[in-house]
Amino acid sequence: MKSKSLVLLSLLFICSCQKKEYKKVLHDPRLFSETVKELNHVVMDNSFSPVVASRNYAYAAIAAYEVIAAGLPEKYQTLQGQLKDLDSLPNLKEKHKVDIEYAALLAFCSVGQAVTFPEGSMKLYVDSVKQLAADHEMPEDVKSQSEDFASQISKAIINWSKGDNYLKTRAAEKYIVTNNDGYWAPTPPMYGDAMEPHWNQIRPFVLDSADQLRAPKPLEFNMKDTSSAYYKEVMMLKRASENLTEDQKHMALFWDDNPLKMNVYGHAQFSSKKFSPPAHWMSITGIAAEKAKFNYAETVYAFAKVSIALFDAFIQCWDSKFTYSTARPETVINKFIDKNWTPLLQTPPFPEYTCGHSTISSSAGEVLTEIYGDNFAFTDTTEREFGIKDRSFKSFRAAAEENNWARFYGGIHFHQSCLVSTDLGRKVGQMVVAKLKMKR
Template sequence: MRLRLHSRVTHMHRVYQNPRSLFQMKNLLFKAGLSGLAIAISFCSCAPATDYKKTLNDPLLFCKTVKKLNNVVLENNFPPMIATRNYTYATIAAYEVIAAGDPQHYQSLAGQVKALKPLPVPADTSKINFPLAAMLAFTKVGNAVTFPEGSLMGYYESLVNMADSLGMPEDILTGTKAFSDTIVSSIMAWAKGDNYAQTRSASRYTVTNDPGRWIPTPPMYAQAVEPHWMEIRTMVLDSASQFRPAPPPPFTPKDTNSTFYKALKEVEIIGNSLTDEQKHIADFWDDNPFKLNVSGHVMFATKKFSPAGHWMNIVGIAAKTSGADFNTTVTGYAKTAIALYDAFISCWEGKYVYNFVRPETVINANLDADWRPYIQTPPFPSSASGHATVSAAAAETMTSIFGDNLKFTDTSLLEFGIANRQIASFRMAAAEAAMSRLYGGIHYRFDNDLGAASGKKTGELVVSKLKMKK
């Protein structure tokens, strides 16, 4: 055992000296950290053989596993709604494992979310370590729904090696992997029916000059993102239009007494007089997975977590802050991912019904040709705000799991050089995320209000319909 582990570490040291990419380096460092833990434990002759149970039942290890997928999503520029699909299937796989392992307290989502049929139930639970099986299922499903192919399999092997190094008996490790694979197969077969593949070849958005209709915005002038996302199968919503946001006000950019003009002018005025606190809020909740920076003839991209990735990080922070156990942590991730998933489908349905123009376009055409928003306008229609919608939905599910007034420090953006924020509750975080879009200059206030109202309904429906913990 010691010789094999030493060989792995030596190989990793050689790769670290000549990394092919930043992604490879991050992947390597994470695996090295897990291997180091395994080595330390294997060298301790006094450690009892059952230590693997305590180590693998650590909710923070599951949080690190989710973060691993989050990093892959970040590196590969997944749009926010596709990222949410990745998180949802992976977290449901993990949840189904813990539900099978503790049927007295947890109920399968089969028959509760659309088209999910009963999953395999182990005949003999004595040969399965359910926390490890949950992490392995999460990792394999996450690997299957992301790209490049195999991105997470190195981490999968590091989990298996860690369990082996911690003293897990071979028959239990074999049984754990086998049961995990049955869940993975069932979840992936279910995922194939969600219409995602069909939308990859759907028609593109048609840009027109109709007044009030969305057109591409600088600096990328990119095509509209995922105009067919409303065709994806929902999880809990009856249909994509069930909680369609109310329509934006009539487009009247010349009528200074109109609701629209006043909202437009508010975006311009706030954008021209931002305080440091407002800038911090805008930066903190920007969550742009691919920002194009242009300086003269030089163009380069910077990446941050998408809104879904940010909320997945918050689930981990909440689990740690509240002292949640392993199964509660998995449940929190799965329930929140489902709410984010349906909220994105609902929001995108409304966006491409209304096709409403962004503030930047109207301000440039009617008020100030040189005006630019504080953060970059994303490439899809304005109303309603996606961040306001999905944040409100996530806040409801997280409140149902972790409580109404859990105060925490959101450290999600520290790795991107953006200072932490102190959060008083999940609902207050959602409200701040919504306002950030007005401060950022990319949404009207009514976009935020309409999105938040719709997202709250989606989150409440997920909470009321899904019976997860008995």
């Protein structure tokens, strides 16, 4: 597991000559971005699926944001009454000595580890943050009251999270594979069960319901007629996969974001892990915040709004996926064209239509565009730690559009599916932008 305190040690070194200026350390927006990254690593180490991961990020970021909104009500508006069933949160009393940046960080960690993970998953990291506050001589009354307010907000958000049907879906019936042509079936090498087939039962934040933006019917399965639209889609993907340029391969691998890849070499099997799709976009949010020189509150706001869009986009997409339950390219090509064909990327264990990564990417792209502006050029360094070189983009929408090509070049999604998904994800993102009033 990655060290829990690299950023803390770095900031401690920078501020070692400023013992009493705890705000220099704890109010640095980079600290919050690195804390989000720490949660990314906890998610990755625990092998949580992308959809479950989006739940952790969203509730954690909302908790942090509500601390900010309570402390800066003249600048930020609470999400009470805006997000579904979020009706009552603790108030910050005027005489309380709360350091809102410190409290927001603790609330993020507390909720992030409690929503899904075993208790204490981020304990070492939280302890190091608290020690940082003590070492830099945060007044004890400020420290204790900040920790108390963070705890109050965390408990309220965790209680609210319990009403989203997550636990109910843990006990839902197992998805039944039909084995009919054109329908989803487990794929090699993992042959995993369908991932989160009941996620459309999860309560959304902004969408009225999971099926509010359900995708149109997919192309009709037809591998007998070589002139059919479906057959042409299959052949377009197969030809592309067999003639990839080095840049197309890099594109596919950069956006792979497979949280648990099964590697098989003869009789040897082992898994490898990377950040999941929502973790990648949370990372991009932090990269943009630093480039834009956002302050602490602005950074928290950006993470919260993006995480809400990611969460609802997954609900929308998974509703479409398991409504239509379409076969993956690997299944179709192996049965009807070439039994030895394999995609560049490993096929994940859920239906093809619509594309989850394309949906959530375009949803996040719309929100990030609203926050930072269009034509916000940036270099995405997220994949460096996994040995994949950076890619640069002229805008967030351009990054999202590249992603839909990446899933096609990776051989795991038909391009028509990616195009539909990109359109639907944009609509989710636009709905989040239109409905949520956060900055005053």
